[in-house]
Amino acid sequence: MFDNLTERLSSTLKNISGKGRLTEDNIKETLREVRMALLEADVALPVVRDFIKQIKERAVGIEVSKSLTPGQEFIKIVQAELESVMGESNEALNLAAQPPAVILMAGLQGAGKTTSVGKLAKLLTERDKKKVLVVSADVYRPAAIKQLEMLATEVGTDFFPSSADQKPIDIANAAIDHAKKKFYDVVILDTAGRLAIDEEMMGEIKALHNAITPVETLFVVDAMTGQDAANTAKAFGDTLPLTGVILTKVDGDARGGAALSVRHVTGKPIKFLGVGEKTDALEAFHPERVASRILGMGDVLSLIEDLEKNVDKAKAEKMAKKFKQKKGFDLEDFREQLGQMQNMGGMAGMMNKLPGMGNLPANVKDKVDDKMFSQMEAMISSMTMKERQHPELIKGSRKKRIAAGSGTQVQDVNRMLKQFTQMQKMMKKMQKGGMKGMMRGMQGMMGGGGMGGMGGFGR
Incomplete structure (x- = not known):
């Protein structure tokens, strides 16, 4: 949800974020763009009118906080107004009644x-x-x-x-x-x-x-x-x-x-x-x-809730223990990770909740296709347990057998093994440098052609 609106608003608000101060003139164009973005998102016209009016009233002549630029302050106003339109906070069910x-x-x-x-x-x-x-x-x-x-x-x-x-x-x-x-x-x-x-x-x-x-x-x-x-x-x-x-x-x-x-x-x-x-x-x-x-x-709180709800605690503890013993990360671990990601709504669902992912180019987002995870799981399932534990054994004839068993091509198997190697490197960084190391590894995967390289799956 909100893909089109996120794209339009992100590029619109980026233009104002560098402004020295907020004036009626320099927010006029931005407000016009915000208005168009909301109408294209099929937001009701009275809602759009009130939304723009409120932002304009709050933004013009505002005292800008020392820690923020005027552009950042404007984005903060837009965010507060979005929250206000939708109700500010979650309203839980009121079940405080004589049962039932x-x-x-x-x-x-x-x-x-x-x-x-x-x-x-x-x-x-x-x-x-x-x-x-x-x-x-x-x-x-x-x-x-x-x-x-x-x-x-x-x-x-x-x-x-x-x-x-x-x-x-x-x-x-x-x-x-x-x-x-x-x-x-x-x-x-x-x-x-x-x-x-x-x-x-x-x-x-x-x-x-x-x-x-x-x-x-x-x-x-x-x-x-x-x-x-x-x-x-x-x-x-x-x-x-x-x-x-x-x-x-x-x-x-x-x-x-x-x-x-x-x-x-x-x-x-x-x-x-x-x-x-x-x-x-x-x-x-x-x-x-x-x-x-x-x-x-992004929406990190919801992502954490998804993790708590869907991640198999026993498997996670088993992997953490394996890491502590420096036993590495094999293809069977990789297959389990793919399964857990699919339980959380797949990569596309997770990406929407990660900060900064909204700014990824559309062509990169399009390549993140959850069908590829199913194909990767199928390839790993077509391997023997020995091959999963020792990926270096997978050469020519074994690759052909794995491709035939999973309904894929040899080049797909090569691509999956390359992806696994990147994941393995990321896990090693995590062992050495904790979460910072893992985040650096993820940036490498996203920016270094890793995710893009997976685009061939499921096409």
């Missing part, structure tokens, strides 16, 4: 409501250690109830059965009664979506809301619909007392207009982002981190 706390999910058909129910149940079970029950009151869409039942099984949460011949209010009440008797902490209720907003749908969901008085009413909306997402959320918000928004499919949205418009248009906070198809691809929405990402400054 009921969460009602609303939204249009196809927005990812049912999937979000499963993801949220998994998050509350694993992160917050809640006992969660999910139930579907979608009696109109064929197989909706079955879909939620399968999702519940997949994420390891309890499912309350319902059927298409029941009334939504009866389903909800039965599930809540069951939850009280069995001491559940949370009930998540999936409701029917429609293809468009209509009075009948709004009347039904309003009656359902009044009957069960949920502590959280979350509107689920597809980020790829841009500013329409904000307008739809507003229409629902006029009928239902929404407490927050879940923005789905943000991994497929390069513009980010919805994230910047929803809070301003609806007055409701974005609480979660759906960032992929996997059941754990639901992130708490942190405006300050997203603002940092938009401006190409």
Whole structure:
């Protein structure tokens, strides 16, 4: 998300960063560029107007801090305003109620409501250690109830059965009664979506809301619909007392207009982002981190959280121990690293969260294709354990066998071995110089043609 906006804003703000002082004249052109960048990102026009007005008021004639240049001060203002538009800080779910706390999910058909129910149940079970029950009151869409039942099984949460011949209010009440008797902490209720907003749908969901008085009413909306997402959320918000928004499919949205418009248009906070198809691809929405990402400054806190969530601690400790004993880094270790990176959303997902990566040229970013990691894993899996431990054994005939076994070419095997050698050097630097040595090694990989050299994979 925000790829296009990050690119435009980074180059625009770079132009002003060297200015001696901020005046109405020298920020005029920059503000025009910022305005165009926001409109291209499909941010709602009233949001853009207010955003530009606020920045102009704050920037002109500002007292510049001694530690910052006027240009840096301007970027700081833009960042603060981005945070303000999106809500300043994360607003968590309010589950402080007499158990069970009921969460009602609303939204249009196809927005990812049912999937979000499963993801949220998994998050509350694993992160917050809640006992969660999910139930579907979608009696109109064929197989909706079955879909939620399968999702519940997949994420390891309890499912309350319902059927298409029941009334939504009866389903909800039965599930809540069951939850009280069995001491559940949370009930998540999936409701029917429609293809468009209509009075009948709004009347039904309003009656359902009044009957069960949920502590959280979350509107689920597809980020790829841009500013329409904000307008739809507003229409629902006029009928239902929404407490927050879940923005789905943000991994497929390069513009980010919805994230910047929803809070301003609806007055409701974005609480979660759906960032992929996997059941754990639901992130708490942190405006300050997203603002940092938009401006190409990375999002190290989210990256650390990803590491803590996805990295296999036992494997990491085993590798650390191996390093301490100076036993080196072999191809089997490399394969494990590739697997862990893919668990964290692949290289492209990690790059978005690393500071400075937003400034990489587009042609370099394009070469970082996650398909290459799958190919590299396939090549290493086609090797014997002896070859993985002693890569120097891999010569002519062995390379041909590995290429044939992994469906690749000999030149791909050569390229992968070269990449492994660079990683090995980086690990040696890390052994000697700790994190500084590793960062120098990574810079060498990124700038020295290492990553670019991987561009041939997956093409």
